[in-house]
Amino acid sequence: MTQSFKARTIETKKSYWTIFPGLCKGCGLCMQKCPKKCLSWSDVLGVYGTPTVEPSDECIGCGICQIFCPDCAINVSKKKEEKKAG
Amino acid sequence: MSVQPAMPKSWRVDTKPHKFCPGCGHGLVLKALGQAIDELGIQDRAVFGCDIGCSLLAWDFFNVDTIQTHHGRTTPVITGLKRANPNLVGIAYMGDGGGYAIGSQHLVNAASRNERITVILVNNTQYGMTGGQMAPTTLPGQKTETTPYGRDPEKTGYPTQGPEMVAAITREGAYVARGTVANLRQLKNYLKKALENQMAGNGFSFVEVLSTCPTNWRTNAEETWKMVEQELPRYFKVGEIKVPGGQKEGEANG
Numbered sequence A: 001m002t003q004s005f006k007a008r009t010i011e012t013k014k015s016y017w018t019i020f021p022g023l024c025k026g027c028g029l030c031m032q033k034c035p036k037k038c039l040s041w042s043d044v045l046g047v048y049g050t051p052t053v054e055p056s057d058e059c060i061g062c063g064i065c066q067i068f069c070p071d072c073a074i075n076v077s078k079k080k081e082e083k084k085a086g
Numbered sequence B: 001m002s003v004q005p006a007m008p009k010s011w012r013v014d015t016k017p018h019k020f021c022p023g024c025g026h027g028l029v030l031k032a033l034g035q036a037i038d039e040l041g042i043q044d045r046a047v048f049g050c051d052i053g054c055s056l057l058a059w060d061f062f063n064v065d066t067i068q069t070h071h072g073r074t075t076p077v078i079t080g081l082k083r084a085n086p087n088l089v090g091i092a093y094m095g096d097g098g099g100y101a102i103g104s105q106h107l108v109n110a111a112s113r114n115e116r117i118t119v120i121l122v123n124n125t126q127y128g129m130t131g132g133q134m135a136p137t138t139l140p141g142q143k144t145e146t147t148p149y150g151r152d153p154e155k156t157g158y159p160t161q162g163p164e165m166v167a168a169i170t171r172e173g174a175y176v177a178r179g180t181v182a183n184l185r186q187l188k189n190y191l192k193k194a195l196e197n198q199m200a201g202n203g204f205s206f207v208e209v210l211s212t213c214p215t216n217w218r219t220n221a222e223e224t225w226k227m228v229e230q231e232l233p234r235y236f237k238v239g240e241i242k243v244p245g246g247q248k249e250g251e252a253n254g
Helices: A029-033 B025-040 B054-058 B074-084 B096-102 B104-113 B162-169 B184-199 B221-235
Strands: A008-011 A015-019 A039-045 A051-055 A074-078 B046-050 B065-068 B089-095 B118-123 B175-180 B205-210 B239-242
Touching: A008 A051, A015 A051, A029 A039, A029 B221, B025 B054, B025 B118, B025 B184, B025 B205, B046 B054, B046 B074, B054 B089, B065 B074, B074 B089, B074 B104, B089 B096, B089 B184, B096 B104, B096 B118, B096 B162, B104 B118, B104 B162, B118 B184, B162 B175, B162 B205, B162 B239, B175 B184, B175 B221, B184 B205, B205 B221
Parallel strands: B046 B065, B046 B089, B089 B118, B118 B205, B175 B205
Antiparallel strands: A008 A015, A015 A074, A039 A051, B175 B239
């Protein structure tokens, strides 16, 4: 049986941003690659007892942090654009 | 089941989190390799050989047949596997210490014989597992455990240009490229082309990858990216160096 990881999903304005604290080692590579610089350290600890990251509301859901995570600890899904009224 | 990590299908999920240090480039290279294996659909016939050094920590990384051998001897072992069963796709995975210093004779001989295997060499400019000593690829002026005042090219020479050397000694049909973990889409394309080149039976495929080592560089995330994106490409030119027959990436449009 494959193991499953506990997810922590944060809803921002434009995305559903998920981190798996059981995979995050707190290297911080994602924080530097974020084009909006909207990631910061959180109080939730990762697998090595280091802080994990969390996004602010400025997240645009581009998924660059997901691409550059060496541990696949981040999963980003963009919210679908809401249809304008009328 | 709730959301699960977006790992490549060929990764072995029950051995994650993997054994590499926080911020290690191996995770990124193996992610790109996993995606390349997924896209080519060769998980059942690929053989992954890892070397001595940090690269051996990938021994349980994939759901792919894996073998672990001595310094740089991954190349001849994979060569033997490929000769015994040409249907396999042999991937030799090594670091710069194993590939360029201790086991360079195997790399040179396999390349000049034009063996139909794929060699992936991860270059982090020093020996990571033993604590960060100077390697053939250490940059001039870079501080390591054995060069505390920075590497002096007068005394210890200039960094090894591995792909250029391999490109010079291989015959027609070889694929030689240098990728970087700062550009993963390009890296995945290079790895995919290298595997396709092997499956087409053209010849030796070699990809060097510029990688990170925050533990031994003693850098934080910001300095790590600066090192990979700015310092390393000053001595190691990223791009395709030798392509069988066709045009190199980016040259088609003039």
